Amino acid sequence: MHDGTGRIVVQNLTKQFGPVAAVQNLSFTVEPGSVTGFLGPNGAGKTTTLRMLLGLVTPTAGIGLINGRPFSQLGNPARVVGAVLEAQGFHPKRTARNHLRVYAAAIGVPDSRADQVLQLVGLGAAGDRKAGGFSLGMKQRLALATALLGDPQILVLDEPANGLDPEGIAWLRTFLQSYARSGRTVLISSHLLAEVEQTVDQVVIISRGQTMYYGPLDHLRDQQQGRVLVQPSDTGALVAALREDGITGIEQLPDGRIAVTGVEARQVADTALKAGVSVYGIQEEKADLERLFFQLTNGQYAAPGQYAQPVAYQQPPGYQQPPPGYQQTPPQGYQQQYQQPPAGYQQPPPGYEQQYQQPPQGYEQYQQPAQDYQAPPPGAQQPPQDNPYGQQHGQGGLGGGA
Amino acid sequence: MGNLIKSEFRKTTTTGLWWGLMIPTVLLAFGWALGTGAIFKTVSDFMNSSDAEELASLLNVDPSQWQMSVFGIARSINVATIFPMIFGGLAIANEINRKTITTTFLTSPNRVSALGAKMIVYILWGAIFGIAIVASVSIGIALTSDAGSLPDAGGWLALAGVGVLSSILMTMFGVGVGALMTSVVGTTVVLLLYMLIVENGIQLVLASQGLPEVIGFLPNGAVNGLTGSVASSLFLSNAGVVPEDMVEALRAFAGALGAFDWWLSGLIFLVWSGLFFLGGWAATQRKDIT
Structure with a gap:
């Protein structure tokens, strides 16, 4: 049978x-x-x-x-x-x-x-x-x-x-x-x-x-890539110095900071020191699973084809590079989201149960980052226009850390 | 299959629907039997009165031999079987409406056996309703009729037999329509409207157009013919000489105008039930359960 x-x-x-x-x-x-x-x-x-x-x-x-x-x-x-x-x-x-x-x-x-x-x-x-x-x-x-x-x-x-x-x-x-x-x-x-x-x-x-x-x-x-957000005194000099070190994943953020992918904060700071650039602020940003999941499933209701990269049926899976969405510069507020210590997200949050004590927030999270949902259900808060990731930050317990 | 039949039977006994419909069934059957018994008693009282005796002797008939009550029995059974029909109609429609059909299909080897088991259980329920109807009708008619107008034991058995049979067939008809319609309200409304109003209208038109023989092919005409034919032949066999002209009127009286012999009527109605059930079966078989 x-x-x-x-x-x-x-x-x-x-x-x-x-x-x-x-x-x-x-x-x-x-x-x-x-x-x-x-x-x-x-x-x-x-x-x-x-x-x-x-x-x-x-x-x-x-x-x-x-x-x-x-x-x-x-x-x-x-x-x-x-x-x-x-x-x-x-x-x-x-x-x-x-x-x-x-x-x-x-x-x-x-x-x-x-x-x-x-x-x-x-x-x-x-x-x-x-x-x-x-x-x-x-x-x-x-x-x-x-x-x-x-x-x-x-x-x-x-x-x-x-x-x-x-x-x-x-x-x-x-x-x-x-x-x-x-x-x-x-x-x-x-x-x-x-x-x-x-x-x-x-x-x-x-x-x-x-x-x-x-x-x-x-x-x-394992495939998550973190990035370093740095506020240098001289952006051009730091970018040049980083390029010299063979680091290419550099991106200018609208708030004047630059995002460096695939390196650790220490390395960026060392490079800045060598180049004689002051660093006013530096932080490591770790993409958590939640965000990765969002990127993978993002654009479901967006223009067809934009994110249509179905991974062929294979083992090991083909998540080799971040999907396009990853590179896009998020608006203000995004940065704050991942300020938690990098190590934090690796550990399961204390008490699995706690995560579920805020189901409405968890749900909102999926409402907001995208244009997916035209009409949030009653009770879902409308995020500030310039800070669509704000709510996501609000439920740090889900992402890790804490 | 035995497991599925047991499961389907439990479904029917673990909710209140069966007795919720059994109560009005019994009341309606009993009430109609009381009423028709009383009416036919008045008629036969009149026929036996001195005024009518002259007429009777003129027509060369003997009203004292008339078992008028058989018509009351047939009519009462026909009306009461509306309820087992509704009970059958809700069998599949209710499961789809309540979404229990999902679990039903997940626990059955295939949809054919799930629906087949359901049909078997509802045939059984049709018989249970039929027995209750026949019992209620018999008590009701016995209370209001003269002993002389009641059928003999053989006649009663024949009527009881077709009564239970018509209840079973009506239930199957309901199951078929319910499977096809898949909506609780839709099934109930369609069944009631058709059986109580629509087909009666069609029958009137057909009778007035001189096409009464078509009535026997219609669902309601066929199922009424089942009991009506037995009732009128019982009546005729005991009534002695009945003028040719009166036979047709008597059949209409029994609710069997244009109907065929009881077995042929039953067969025609079985075909109707089968058509609907197979249609509903085919629809359910391919239906996406979402």
């Missing part, structure tokens, strides 16, 4: 909804034993891809394979793959336990399994309550419980952290990691890298329905 490898293979998946290309020629592989993050901004095609993989949406082209088979050929599919697709899909008048028993019967597992999974997701006391009265977080837990009924080898979760409280997210992270460590496969989608950064080992980043990056998260981390 299926090969039992626990491998998910997505090959050239394409889905056209009328004139809208939701997914374009998407390919990646998810291996067992690891948690793979499936990342992209809202509307990037994540949900459609997962639904095609699960046989709910028919692809226009390409194929999604689970254990070497399309979903429809898995036999008893819920024994192989469990999916959390949305915090809906419950009859509001049916109790949580009855909901689980309905599907336990379909899968062919004993009714006692319903109570087991209820306990597992922390809904043991709510089994006799109707799903209609559940909070979003409880519905997410119930959806996860449903996915776990058949004790599947593969778990697919679409934005499972939505509506979960900090405690719930911490629990989910631990749960998914231990699930993967037992040799099983976990694929988890999110539009927030920070949300899953602590959870995933591999990432697939898509934008506008195309793969932008595919590979281990550590590779992505």
Whole structure:
């Protein structure tokens, strides 16, 4: 029937909804034993891809394979793959336990399994309550419980952290990691890298329905390039001196400073000293994952082609050079953003939970840097015109440090 | 398949919909039986009165042998089966509306078996509703009719049989329409409007244009013919001599104007149900569940 490898293979998946290309020629592989993050901004095609993989949406082209088979050929599919697709899909008048028993019967597992999974997701006391009265977080837990009924080898979760409280997210992270460590496969989608950064080992980043990056998260981390922002007394002299030292990644910022890519602050300072240029201010700026993710997925709604650099399906991934957006000089305020000590971002921020205590801010972050979102939802603050990155700075806990 | 049937049956018993529809079903069946029983009793009382006796002897008929109640039974069953039809109509439409269809498909080997299991469970429910309807109608009619106008045991069994059958077929018809429409409100409105108003209008037109035989091919005409044909043949077989002209009127009385024999009517209605179900099946089979 299926090969039992626990491998998910997505090959050239394409889905056209009328004139809208939701997914374009998407390919990646998810291996067992690891948690793979499936990342992209809202509307990037994540949900459609997962639904095609699960046989709910028919692809226009390409194929999604689970254990070497399309979903429809898995036999008893819920024994192989469990999916959390949305915090809906419950009859509001049916109790949580009855909901689980309905599907336990379909899968062919004993009714006692319903109570087991209820306990597992922390809904043991709510089994006799109707799903209609559940909070979003409880519905997410119930959806996860449903996915776990058949004790599947593969778990697919679409934005499972939505509506979960900090405690719930911490629990989910631990749960998914231990699930993967037992040799099983976990694929988890999110539009927030920070949300899953602590959870995933591999990432697939898509934008506008195309793969932008595919590979281990550590590779992505290693490939970040920092830059040094320096305020010299004589810009021309310093640039000349740096060029002499063979440093070419130099850029003039509108505020009079220059940005030097690919060097350390000390080297710039030494060069300035040798050239007899005073340095009024110098700082190292480290690109954090969040920014990298933004660059990779940037321009989803911009002019077509501008950022269309889908990385070919390959290992190791082809994120060799920063995408065009990186070079663009950010407006005032951008610089302040990365003033935190460079070492800081490497460490996981203390307490994963804390990050999620400000979900509105995290969300704003994606509203603002781009023209992507025409109308911010009520409550989202409009950033000052000249400082679109200001809010991003505001949630330093996400980027690292602190 | 057994697992899926069990799952589908649990779906129906773990929400209140089945008894929410069972209560009005029983009340309506009982109420109609009481009412029609009373009306036909008045009619047969009149026919047995001295005034009518002359007329009866003139027509060479014997009203004391008329089992008028069979018409009441047939009519009451026809009306009450509206509810199992709605119950069936909500089977798939509700799942799509509530998005439970996602999990249903994720836990089924394929969509064909999921929908097939659902159909089997709703056939069972159609029978349960049918038994409740026949029981309510029988009690209601017995309360208001003369003992003489009630059918004998064989006649009652025949009527009960087609009553349950028509309830099953109506449920299947509902499942088919619901699968095709996929909207809860749309399915309910279309089913009710068509069965209660639209087709009755068409039947009036057809009857007035002298084409009553077409009625037997229409969904409502066919399903009414199921019980109506049995009722009128029961009546005719016991009524002694009935003038040719009256037969057609009696069939209209029974709600079986233009209808074919009960088995042919049932077959025609089964084809209608099947058409809708296959259409809905095909639509659901290819549908993107988003």
